[in-house]
Amino acid sequence: MARKRFIELIEEHGMILERLLTRIQQFPSQKVGYNRQQLIILVDLFVSGRSKLKEIAHRQCIPTPNLCIMFRKLEGEGLVSRTVDENDRRNTWYSVTAKGQRVAMKFKDAVMDTIEHFCRNLTVSEEKKLAECFEYLNKILTRVEEQNA
DSSP states (O other): OHHHHHHHHHHHHHHHHHHHHHHHHHHHHHHHTSOHHHHHHHHHHHHHOSEEHHHHHHHHTOOHHHHHHHHHHHHHTTSEEEEEOSSOTTOEEEEEOHHHHHHHHHHHHHHHHHHHHHTTTOOHHHHHHHHHHHHHHHHHHHHHHHHTO
């Protein structure tokens, strides 16, 4: 019975977090001028550093062909660059350009401002407790993700 409730809570919290994240990321993407999915991909690449398409697709749970289309648009906007691996020409590396770094930082800053706005009515005690819960949850979920990679 406890296992069933545990699974229900994960599903429930996942849906709540997804809705909240969608709302949080919607507003800044309008301010930055690119669509939300493009910005999320750009920030992922900015944070992770130079990556292969398959690595990014795996991290973002996006089919590689769809991601390839997004990268063409990002490359066309001058936000990312592609480099063919000289040792294995079958591999292509994607990197964030200087312009892409500025856009990624602007989006990240706008997301942080939006989170701060959404959480403005939390008490100090609630913020502290929520931060502790997120730290603990992140530790556990990172382990679960690594075990199921």
